[in-house]
Structure formats: structure tokens, C-alpha cells
Amino acid sequence: MKEERYFKNDFMNMDSMHDSYANEAKIENGCLIIIYDKLDEGVLAPDGNPYYKNKKLTIKYNFETDCEAKFYYNKNKVIYVDLIDNIDLFIKITKNCLFRSYKYSLDCFGEIILDFSLRKLINGKYHNYKYWGLEIRLDAIDITYIWE
Numbered sequence: 001m002k003e004e005r006y007f008k009n010d011f012m013n014m015d016s017m018h019d020s021y022a023n024e025a026k027i028e029n030g031c032l033i034i035i036y037d038k039l040d041e042g043v044l045a046p047d048g049n050p051y052y053k054n055k056k057l058t059i060k061y062n063f064e065t066d067c068e069a070k071f072y073y074n075k076n077k078v079i080y081v082d083l084i085d086n087i088d089l090f091i092k093i094t095k096n097c098l099f100r101s102y103k104y105s106l107d108c109f110g111e112i113i114l115d116f117s118l119r120k121l122i123n124g125k126y127h128n129y130k131y132w133g134l135e136i137r138l139d140a141i142d143i144t145y146i147w148e
Contacts, residue, residue: 002054004145008110014143017057019043022099022116025136027087032061032138034099034114056148061112063138071118072133083136093131096121112140 006014020042024035036059039052061067067083069090081090099116106112114136120129 002147006143008141011106011112011140011143015145016104017101018103020052020101022101025094025099026091027067027083030062032063032067032083032136034059054147058146060144060146061138061140062142062144063140065139066111067136067138070135071131073131094118097129098126099134110139111137113137
């Protein structure tokens with residue numbers, strides 16, 4: 001197991017996890033936790049081998065006060081969810097979902113923004129889902145990558 005820790009001044013040095021699939025997102029003890037499983041079966045390097053040698057990555061975003069989600073659905077509809085006050089709605093919407101990471105960014109206030117597309121597991125296969133996009137914003141203090 002290998003652990004990497006990032007602070008506000010070096011967030012842009014983190015691995016973006018671009019095109020990787022997370023299968024779980026949750027809030028525990030003031031942290032947003034996103035778990036990427038089966039990494040060694042996902043994104044391929046130019047030589048055709050898996051880009052990630054580790055099987056699993058758990059990312060812990062330790063945040064101060066704000067952690068909000070914005071779900072995109074239909075053509076141009078949005079639902080906002082405060083993950084601190086309404087984690088149950090977030091869990092309900094994302095149950096059996098696969099999160100495809102496609103970018104993260106920092107805004108001018110130092111908040112981190114995580115962008116995902118969503119797919120839903122139905123009868124053993126992942127399908128397009130009513131909620132097709134997810135943006136999570138949080139004021140992270142530090143971020144820890146735990147590679148297994």
C-alpha cells in the first residue's frame with residue numbers, strides 16, 4: 001500500500017484519474033471518499049498494458065465546510081445536493097452507479113471541482129442513466145491517495 005498526500009498549494013500535482021471508473025462515493029468523518037476499483041483492468045497505456053499497476057485507489061478529500069453535488073439530467077436540468085445535509089439523497093441517486101472521472105479543476109477560491117459521467121447497473125450491465133453527469137465541489141484542506 002502506498003499513500004500520497006496533497007495540500008492546497010499542490011493539488012494540481014495529483015493524478016487526474018482521467019477515464020478511470022469509480023464505483024463508490026461517500027462521506028465519512030468530514031471526508032468525501034471516492035473509491036476506484038479494478039484499476040489494473042481499466043485505462044491502457046500506449047504500450048497496451050494497464051496504465052495503473054495498482055488494483056484499487058481510495059481518495060479521501062478532507063474538507064472544511066462545503067461539499068456540494070450538482071447532477072445533470074435530461075437535456076438541461078440540474079439538481080443540487082448538499083452532501084453534508086442531504087447525503088441520503090446523494091446515495092439514493094448514485095446507488096449502483098459507475099462514476100467515470102473525466103476532469104478535476106480548481107476555482108479562484110481554491111475549491112476543487114470533480115467532474116464525472118454516470119452509468120447505472122441494471123441486470124448486470126451498465127446503461128445510460130437519467131442522471132448522466134455529476135459535478136462535486138468542495139473546499140478541501142488536504143487530499144490523500146491510498147493505492148492498494
